[in-house]
Amino acid sequence: MTVIVRFAPSPTGRIHVGNVRTALLNMLYAKRHDGKFMLRLDDTDTERSTEEFAQGIIEDMAWLGLNYDLTAKQSDRFAAYDAAAEKLKAEGLLYACYETPEELDAKRKRQRMRGLPPVYDRSALELSQDDKDKFEAEGRKPHWRFKLGGGVAEWNDLIRGPVSINTASVSDPVLIRADGTYLYTLPSVLDDIEYGMTHVIRGEDHVTNSGTQIEIFKALGGTPPEFGHHPFLVGADGKGLSKRLGSLSIQSLREDGFEPMAVNSLLAKIGTSDPVEARTTLDELVAECELSKISRAPARFDEAELKHLNARLIHNLPFQDVEARLKTMDLNVSEALWLAVRENLERVSDIAEWIAVVEGPISPVIEDQGFIAKALELLPEGDFTEETWKTWSDAIKEATGAKGKSLFMPLRQALTGMNHGPSMQNLLMLVGPERARARLSGETA
Numbered sequence: 001m002t003v004i005v006r007f008a009p010s011p012t013g014r015i016h017v018g019n020v021r022t023a024l025l026n027m028l029y030a031k032r033h034d035g036k037f038m039l040r041l042d043d044t045d046t047e048r049s050t051e052e053f054a055q056g057i058i059e060d061m062a063w064l065g066l067n068y069d070l071t072a073k074q075s076d077r078f079a080a081y082d083a084a085a086e087k088l089k090a091e092g093l094l095y096a097c098y099e100t101p102e103e104l105d106a107k108r109k110r111q112r113m114r115g116l117p118p119v120y121d122r123s124a125l126e127l128s129q130d131d132k133d134k135f136e137a138e139g140r141k142p143h144w145r146f147k148l149g150g151g152v153a154e155w156n157d158l159i160r161g162p163v164s165i166n167t168a169s170v171s172d173p174v175l176i177r178a179d180g181t182y183l184y185t186l187p188s189v190l191d192d193i194e195y196g197m198t199h200v201i202r203g204e205d206h207v208t209n210s211g212t213q214i215e216i217f218k219a220l221g222g223t224p225p226e227f228g229h230h231p232f233l234v235g236a237d238g239k240g241l242s243k244r245l246g247s248l249s250i251q252s253l254r255e256d257g258f259e260p261m262a263v264n265s266l267l268a269k270i271g272t273s274d275p276v277e278a279r280t281t282l283d284e285l286v287a288e289c290e291l292s293k294i295s296r297a298p299a300r301f302d303e304a305e306l307k308h309l310n311a312r313l314i315h316n317l318p319f320q321d322v323e324a325r326l327k328t329m330d331l332n333v334s335e336a337l338w339l340a341v342r343e344n345l346e347r348v349s350d351i352a353e354w355i356a357v358v359e360g361p362i363s364p365v366i367e368d369q370g371f372i373a374k375a376l377e378l379l380p381e382g383d384f385t386e387e388t389w390k391t392w393s394d395a396i397k398e399a400t401g402a403k404g405k406s407l408f409m410p411l412r413q414a415l416t417g418m419n420h421g422p423s424m425q426n427l428l429m430l431v432g433p434e435r436a437r438a439r440l441s442g443e444t445a
């Protein structure tokens with residue numbers, strides 16, 4: 001059996017870290033099992049879905065490197081959904097209901113007051129043709145509910161273990177709204193059948209849906225796939241992320257300068273028994289992917305951890321991997337500069353600060369004029385090489401007796417105007433003899 005899985009976002013917004021965790025788990029699972037991964041756009045809600053959001057999702061997936069083998073779009077498939085709905089209607093499994101939202105609300109309130117669960121009472125099943133005609137004459141349009149069998153749906157969840165949902169305690173789900181549009185349930189099941197999904201891996205908000213969907217799979221003549229429901233992400237404080245998801249969209253993270261593999265490394269591992277580590281390729285994550293490692297507890301998404309991973313990746317990023325990107329950022333950076341400063345960067349764009357330090361003009365910070373004058377006097381003639389810093393600082397040490405921080409800090413401050421930064425051996429070469437002399441003379445250069 002070839003594994004086929006899908007990531008099925010609705011293009012009603014940009015995808016965020018929560019969605020991407022689902023996408024990533026599916027993609028890694030497919031790769032791990034030599035299977036196929038589909039991107040399915042669940043765009044049956046034509047009011048809220050836009051082409052722009054669909055393109056945004058495609059862009060975000062590409063940036064993360066989450067490549068898929070197959071694509072599908074639900075808005076292309078209304079004829080198939082209509083045919084499936086007709087089949088269910090003919091079998092009496094999809095029935096017309098005429099209650100208004102207010103009437104349904106009132107029913108639920110009455111049930112709650114009587115201490116009953118707010119499950120739909122199925123009174124629409126009792127309607128005669130006359131009753132229905134009367135409603136239609138009033139201008140009411142039906143919405144359509146799937147008639148659940150009232151049994152127990154059971155499956156061995158790939159993440160949660162054995163799950164059973166008693167569909168007698170669940171309302172018959174509405175599959176088609178009064179305006180004729182489909183809710184996600186029927187199209188999703190039909191697509192899962194027709195595209196041959198072997199596994200459905202999604203968030204735990206869908207556990208009850210899976211119970212009802214198993215019945216719909218069977219009603220449509222399909223075999224339910226295996227299910228895996230992962231817990232939600234929460235923030236570092238343990239609180240839900242829903243209010244912050246805007247700033248945690250992939251688009252914002254990219255604009256904030258995060259590396260795609262920092263995002264992937266974190267999302268593949270939080271909430272699992274594996275440690276979170278900076279990985280440079282998705283293949284490494286594939287090799288480590290096991291759904292059974294995912295814990296039942298919510299996964300903590302900590303932006304500080306993301307920053308840390310990002311810095312780790314940048315500290316080892318070879319020049320070839322960043323050269324083109326620096327050019328598109330209009331930054332003129334040599335390999336020597338990149339290698340000299342990468343360990344001081346949290347984001348690639350931070351390099352602008354070091355370009356400014358190297359190329360100037362900067363204002364040197366000189367507290368001890370005498371010391372710096374002596375240093376200038378001892379600065380080797382000619383071009384700077386890898387040895388220049390050591391030869392020079394040894395000579396200053398010898399001449400002044402200064403050592404350690406009191407030797408290095410005044411030189412750093414005079415040459416860079418800063419108290420911290422990359423190794424002076426490399427920086428000195430990059431600053432070069434001319435600017436170094438000017439700065440040591442107190443000039444802005």
Ligand code: GLU
Pocket residue numbers: 007008009010042184188200201202206
């Ligand atoms: N479009 C659905 C959602 O975003 C898909 C859920 C599923 O994976 O079945 O919730």
